[in-house]
Amino acid sequence: MNSLIDIKNVSFTYPNEKEPILKDVHLTVEKGEFLAVIGGNGSGKSTLCKLLNGLIPHYYSGDFEGEAVINGLNSATSTVAELSEHVGYVYQDFENQIVQARVLEDAAFAPLHFGYSDYLERARNALTIVGLQDYEDEFVWQLSGGQKHLLALAGCLALNPEIIVLDEPIAQLDPYHAKQMYEILRKLHCEHNKTIIVIEHHTEFIAEYCSEVLLLDKGKIVWKKSVKEALTAVSDLTVRNIFPPQVTQAANALKLETLPITLREACDTFAKFKRHELSSSNGVSSSSISKPVAEFKEVDFSYQTVERSYKKILENINISFYQGEKVAIVGNNGAGKSTLLRLLTGFRKPQSGQVYVKGKLTAKQSPEKLADIVTYIYQNPEQMFIEDSVRKDVEFYLKARNRKGYEETVDYILELFHLTELQDKDSRLMSGGQQRRASLAIGAAMDPAVILLDEPTANLDIATRKQLIQFIDKLADRTELVLMATHDMQLVSEWATRVVVMNNGQIIYDGNKDGLFSNPMLMRRAGIIPPQIVELSNQLNITPAKYTIDSFIELFQEEPGWIMQKT
Structure with a gap:
């Protein structure tokens, strides 16, 4: 395997800060890894990743020591533009990366300004990979938040980089689009041989998609492990307020010898054990109370687009809250x-209908x-x-x-x-x-x-x-x-x-x-x-389903001491 990233003795301190945010970091990332970077707030995750495309030390000033070599380029002596052809970066505030009015124009922006004659072909290929090929003539503001996130990714892919870095790729996405994002990353990893690096808090997604995990704490690398080893290192994670997947937490609380990290593994694990039938109440609506606090009656709402047409956002909403x-x-x-x-x-x-709060229209x-x-x-x-x-x-x-x-x-x-x-x-x-x-x-x-x-x-x-x-x-x-x-x-x-x-x-x-x-x-x-x-x-x-880890493990608790009995 070839090392794509080789970081040696790197320390970095932001201006006016007494303590470095990165402290003597050593890291090697091989070609073909799907690496998750984890750690608490302020541990240095984003700063570490900004080394990879040259934003540190070129854009963010500060005291920089050590060496970072990215696909053969030294980050200190290479420009951000040179590094961006090797490292695509989708930021947490990804909407700031979208700079053109229409979808195809934005996807083509980077290869056009790098002087590639096939910039439109590159843009269309990138849009196809992320599933936006049918939206190339749409205005950017017409896209949903999830589609904008995919467009930001397409803008990076148009340069065909070896490495793709995403800072919290699903933070603003609904569950369906979060899974869609990771399926695209899996496709890039498996079919296009890209090396993927994600900064991620959601360990369930890490378990399902990543191959390795890097743990940072207070600017230092604690370890880099395979995903299975990493997510079953429960004490290392929880002491840093990082929570393994819910199934892993449940199995650990029940002191199982082998801890599952995915839903598939957990189904096999817990199917082997007897469980108690417990009654459960998960809360019901208070709609029996006669007078609503807030109320919508036949409400429609639309807004006018720049093309002077109307886009309907709400249609025939009838609901009361108590x-x-x-x-x-x-x-x-x-x-x-x-x-x-x-x-x-x-x-x-509302365009039509009535909205009431505490009886006020x-x-x-x-x-x-x-x-x-x-x-x-x-x-x-x-x-x-x-x-x-x-x-x-x-x-x-x-x-x-x-x-x-x-x-x-x-x-x-x-x-x-x-x-x-x-x-x-x-x-x-x-x-x-x-x-x-x-x-x-x-x-x-x-x-x-x-x-x-x-x-x-x-x-x-x-x-x-x-x-x-x-x-x-x-x-x-x-x-x-x-x-x-x-x-x-x-x-x-x-x-x-x-x-x-x-x-x-x-x-x-x-x-x-x-x-x-x-x-x-x-x-x-x-x-x-x-x-x-x-x-x-x-x-x-x-039935009914359990909504917390504590309520789930109660089903498998025999006597004090958490004794498990196989069926």
């Missing part, structure tokens, strides 16, 4: 989830007035930040409304969301998890009747997502109704009391989790893939 509910609104990218939420804020008005209320009872917490927390410190952001609304005694309220909210020690810090300079907490605190301080959450766990590692669920529950305790648009099926399975499924602007399911996760046809239609522990329950014919 006090005490924790509602997850799910569905594939472009299903209309975020639009549904925004109609409740008054910033958007939103069409006759200003967004400023509705803000007294409805708070929308954006997917990007930075959209919630106005001032130069966490405390000022949290108190902004209260001060603007001249609320008496707001200082005490702010003190309480900061303590509730574990932000007291961070209150003087600029919210924009905090970690992703801290920014999420700050955005939730801003919403809680407004003391609304309804809180709307748009993808609250996007771009967070699993440990931070688990912690965030606790803070979302604190929001639910302070308000009448929480509505959440999300692709995070683990969050849905552990948190929601009611699930609304949307597809092409319509509601195609409204009920509990059992009804959703036991209906394969419905899930396929809406692009939903259940959490791994739910899939395992279904494969083992466990």
